[in-house]
Amino acid sequence: MKLLVMFATSEADEQFSRAVDKTHRCTVARMAFNATGTMKLIILVLLLAIACSSFGSRIMRGKRRRRCGKNEVYRRNFDGCEATCEEPHLICPDIGYNDEVAGCACKEGYLRNKDDKCVPEECANEFQGESSEENSSWGKKRVCGRNEIFRYCFDGCEPTCEEPERRCSQVCRFVGCACKKPYLRNENGECVPRNVCTSYRS
Structure with a gap:
């Protein structure tokens, strides 16, 4: 009888040990999955923050735009150099890409006159x-x-x-x-x- 109890106890201990090992492996796997999920969530939040920041910056740049005058158009990367009635074939130096430089330029087919207004390009014939x-x-x-x-x-x-x-x-x-x-x-x-x-x- 004593031997039977000892055998049963040994068998129970072995099954308990197996159960604990399985639980441990499941716990580790679950933790690993949660860690990966957490990292994904963090990355997603960071990407959303970057996207919102970029979108907000564009909105602010749009708000800074001033209204242009008659026959003018708003241009990015514009430093104020443009053809005029006096200089219809003016070649402006390349300032490179600079998104912070912008302003109002004459529309195509118009030139800036001495009064700082954009008029039809035929004005060049007067000079x-x-x-x-x-x-x-x-x-x-x-x-x-x-x-x-x-x-x-x-x-x-x-x-x-x-x-x-x-x-x-x-x-x-x-x-x-x-x-x-x-x-x-x-x-x-x-x-x-x-x-x-x-x-x-x-």
Whole structure:
């Protein structure tokens, strides 16, 4: 009888041991699965955070866009250099890709005039210069009219017969022809002496 009990106890211990081993293996497998699932969840959350950040950044950039004027279009990677009525074949230097540089440019078929407005490209026919200046780095001739001088840093603003004391900023928006000093731009777009300006008062 004692031997039978000992055998039964031994058999029970062996079965219990097997059960514990199986439970252990299942527990390890379950933990491994949970760990993998957790990592997947973490990766998913990170990807969502990156996507939301990128989308939010695009929204903010879109909000920073200012409204463009008539015959203008908003362009990314634009530094303000563009063809004008005076320089219809202006070649702008390549600034490379820069998403932070953007602004309003004239639509296709339009050129910027001296009043900073985009007008039909036929305006270029009005400028037939008498003198020229060669820029070897861009390899093209730049022609200016009588009493004008070519400027590489020019924003289109200059004193006129109507505003002889006009103050202009030093923003280099584009290159172009400006009146030589002390000439003033009259209503016909010509550079004339101050005493010739009909609206100028000494």
